Amino acid sequence: MEAVIFDMDGVLIDSEPVSKLAFAQAFEVTGLDFTEAIYQKILGRSLRDIELFFSEQYQDTKLAAKIITIREQEFARHYQDHPVSVKPGVYQLLDYLDSQKMKKAVATSAKQSIAEKLLQQSGLFARMDVHCYGSEVTEAKPNPELFIKAASRLNISPEKAYVIEDSQSGVIAANRGGFVPIYIPEEKDEFLNDHPFKYSLFNSLTEFQAALSLKL
Template identity: 30%
Template sequence: MIKDHFIFDMDGVLIDSEPAHQQIFKKVFEELNLEFSLSYHHTLVGMAAVPMWEKIRSDFNIQTNARELMNFHKEFMYVAIKELDIQVVPDVLPLLDRLQEMGIKMSLASSSAEKLIQHFVDKFNIRSKFDFLVSGESLTRSKPYPDIFLKVADLYNKKPDHFIVVEDSNNGVRAAKAAQMTCLGYNNPNSGQQDLSQADAIVSSFAQLNQEKLKQLTGV
């Protein structure tokens, strides 16, 4: 089966934003008088906003509605994210170029809010690389459920076995496999000690994905 469609996660795969999200979460937790830890934050990586705050609300026995908590977090984040130095993940831009040259279709599927997705694809001038930009905030279920990846497949009107998903989180890998798609795990140290063992292949640098390796993965 030729796998001629790639789906990229955004945070930790296209942009190295997890340290920034960590800083913002720490400040938000302090404002809410919640105990912050890196290990707990790593369990949230890859989740969309509402399910994430439902989890936090349950874990910390918070009475405030999850959407109110989410809105507080978003307002805080939209201000802070523009002030932080967030860059693209090393070697990912040449990878996008190689895939485009091979005729591979590409889309972005992220649990981040649509506003953030739009901000970063414009900031790094990569909007034209992707056919579709899909945000998890438009879906009822978040990663590790497969809904966001299946939505991309529906947009292309293609079966899941045509797709390779690139993910850096345990939640994302589980979602890709639940969607019955091939998953390429990217081991980003800034994303914490994520369990990517369910991925079909794992790389620690996108420079490893030369044209020969990509041909092996895709069959193109």
């Protein structure tokens, strides 16, 4: 294996609780009920893709756009007053990958304007060899376009790269792109028993690093 491609939200940065709260606030403002079932359907998807989902769900494009606008405002407001929280084990894993001469990329569904600020504030931007953003691709996860772009920029073939994800849509995208998926879900989020997707399940980045060290 030659590289690790990281999702950002929920893998590198502990931003999923912030995003979830921002969506809850947007739903409250628009008078809708924000449920866990809805959140699981949008987890790991780009805001553009989520907006399309809401447009279909509620048959109202203006309402969908309003939800996304409020969510972005609330999300940005949080980080004006709070530091970026990095997930446990991130820096240690990056140090280990450097020691093994493995390439590193971040491939996030977030827009470049948003993601770069979070990566810069956390000190993670400079630690990556390659950065890919949702605003650079036309197809969102579970389409593998984002990961394929990252592999191309790393100049490696997909089967030589681990993809670390916290969402089912990301794991599916990694499968479809021919990558080696590593699944570290935020919460217990099991695939259905008859799913065709392959992945290795870990509880944390630290656990993944321990397993990786045994293989190298």
